[in-house]
Amino acid sequence: MNQAVTPNVRTGKITAAPNPATGALLGEVPNTPEEDYASIFNQARRAQKIWAQKSFAQRHKHLIKMRNHIRDNADDLARLISDSNGKTRMDALITEVLPCQLACDWYGKNAAKVLAPERRGPSSLLWVGKRSEVRHEPLGVVGIISPWNYPLSIPFGEILMGLMAGNAIVLKVAAATPLVGKAIEEIIAAGELPDGLFSHIVGSGGRVSTAMFENGIDKLFFTGSVPTGKQLMAQAAETLTPVSLELGGKDPMIVLKDADLERAANGAAWAGYQNAGQSCGGVERIYVHESVYDRFVTLLADRTRALRHGVPNDECSVDIGSMTTASQRLTVEKQLAEAVASGATIVAQSEGPGHGDGHFHPATLVTDVDHAMTLMREETFGPIMPVMPFRTEDEAVELANDSPMALTASIWTRDTRHGKQLANRIKGGVVAINDHLYTHAMSDVPWGGPGESGIGRTHGPEGLMEMTKPKVVNWDWLKAKRNLWWYPQDRSSYNAIRNALYLVAPRSPFDFLRAAVKVLPVMIRKMYF
Template sequence: MQKLQCLSPIDGSVYVERPLATGYEIQNALSSAQGAQQGWSRVPVAERVALVRAAVNGLQQKKAELAEEICWQMGRPIAYAAGEIDGLAERALYMAELAEREDGPLSDIYPAEIPGFKRFIRREPLGTAFVIAPWNYPYLTAINAIVPALLAGNSVLLKHSAQTPLCAERLVEAFAEVGLPEGVFQYLHLGHRDAEQIIINSGVQHVAFTGSVAGGAAVEAAAAGRFLSVGLELGGKDPAYVRADADLDHAVASTVDGAFFNSGQSCCGIERIYVHESLFDTFVKRASALIREYRLGRPDDPATTLGPLVRASSADFVRDQIDEAVQQGAMAHIDGGDFSLDRRGSAYMAPQLLTNVHHDMRVMSEESFGPVVGVMPVADDAEAVTLMNDSEYGLTAVIHSADAEAALALGEQLQTGTVFLNRCDYLDPSLAWTGVKKSGRGCTLSGIGFEHLTRPKSFHFKLQC
């Protein structure tokens, strides 16, 4: 029997081991999802909302336990891990509130009245949604697709990362405990091939994938010819621009946190910073000093502020980017020797800030997904916009400025899904979460996110013949 193993980045030990689903179990889960969805779609929205709220409450009650599991599965410092459950609650409860509004994204749409006719558009669920979730924010990324899919009347089949299998189990358990009908929400522990076969051969009607560009391409290939609804949240190389009029202390604190929180393992983390030349030297000095304050250590130690990457190979990938950049002339401002656990072949990696960088370096063009950021001076807004757009990705972009109107004008020129002013690395559930270029397609969150989980059905009744 094939097994899934989660090796904890804390010490390399086997933290979770589970058998992969058999072919019979996969078919049984799909059949159950398809059968349960028909009844679930007829459950009033208010009852669906109540179940979502109850499940979220149950997850919040177990926040400490879930935080410890997050820490051991993917390495986030225990001091921050519980915050993910708070974020899950914020998003899920907002989507529940949207769903029950009389004028919300699940309500019927009525055009102008015509005497003798009744006309309206009803939003119907797609069927079964197949959610493929990543390890870096295992609850937040999953809930973006799971909750609106359930609220819209779809059944959900969840495949979580092999690094975070307990998150799938805990989510399904939470909904089962509050009385969600059997078959409406299930998980399967799967290998990549079986996940692809579900998309190719099964009766799922929507695929929500969060992961790498290569993984997204595999999903699209598997879905080709099936005319599925597909949502892809892929990679990022997100930029920040610090204008000459920025509050420098705030800009330093915000961009450093945006670059190094979660050890840089965020699709919308800051990976490139462009600073107006009048502020550049001071920015680099203050940012470097702040980065040196991070404490690299075991994430189960409450004093740790920078945990390991998810695995040693991921850390070595980032180290290779840094070493190559330095060989090409980049200047490293952080001495790795100040962080005792940092060594090649280890998941524990010191943070790094680089200057004298340019876009021919991999560290400025290729997604790092680790604790490194490159910083470049720019002469003006035009140069900043050109450099920010010089990427194959487009998930978020950050501007630090005291001038909101100038920031809006710049934001309209940026090729990105979200533009932030004076903040970064945050998903507001009332706003659409989407990307352009290789950062993906489709949308989650906000009322617009529900449109990707429903289909419009028009009713045109002539009342008298």
């Protein structure tokens, strides 16, 4: 997720939050005094010890209260997110508010099953008396640094996973959306958690991340740009602090010759232009079979021109709002200009809102592109969709995989079975068939990708596991006086261990029986007499 420099103005100890679509000041949030950082982390550790003793059912009751608060304040939350980020009210409701309510239910109901202790029997005859239990213990204090493109749903899902796993949470939201951070505080307050279990720090991202490491957080969850993720990983290495990083996406969409082109064009418009293209899991590259290329481009061009572009409002009379930051808009403009200078063609654009103070960029469909262009290689994170034709599926796979980022991808075909087979060849944490940009809202499946798309996973059982550390409890029900390999050692013990190799890997059944005859008497004599 390309998290560029934010437009917020810091004056003294205040963070100001302007509306990116209008330039109007939404409000100001006091920065957390740095001298309070240490006490915040200390209080979190004390509260976590109490919280970890609660059952999953008890923790779930707190999430129900949060869920109900979200439900009862959905319109206000959608409006605040829209005003803070620039996305439309509908975008805010469907991609942020609703997923948070769904997440409260799923994590609350499923954490106990996912994180239940697991009994494991002996893996070999050599360990016949041993039994093990794998327990998933809380990490302790978890740090979360979240971005401005989904300022509610990204951090809130991680907060819920951390809480249900028994952790305390210290959150740092993006400087561009501090008021959404305050809204998260209100949701958490409705959950009536123990004092200090959750804290939200407002301030410099670099200073807060340093404080997290200095105060010994047990894991950092970061969502943002690839360069910043690498910096945080290097910083975490100094204290061997584990990290989970959800970073960039340059996600491909492959349209096969048998695809439903109407659905594909509609899906591309949504997944490429939604949130003004500021989605790490959105469509950033489209590859279309040459036999249907012209028809697809015509359909997508029509949908691009038809989009209503303007300042988001309660009447939901626009389809695309503004971008969130001026610097990100400039990045998009630069990539587009470079591509056009190199021969790319702008086929269609949405009609913008005209002059104003907002960070608007029209939805733009581009053809005549190639992989030498920055537009096709680096994350754009804006409402630009470049389209290329391909001849063979092998060529499409090669083009789709030609990126260090592999967060998501999609394949469009009427043959679902073939789509699933082709998905095996596509790099990506998520490969969808005939859809794109929605699985982040599904609490039951993992989110994340390999390469420069990050490390680790959030969401689903895998996300809950990321919030824990495994502990093995092992015991022996045979109750022997000593193990065969304990002191004093002698030749008979050595020979018994040597013959045990044939118990594990016998050449034949007779080989196994002969080894057993040689091992068992020595084991009994050495262990019990």
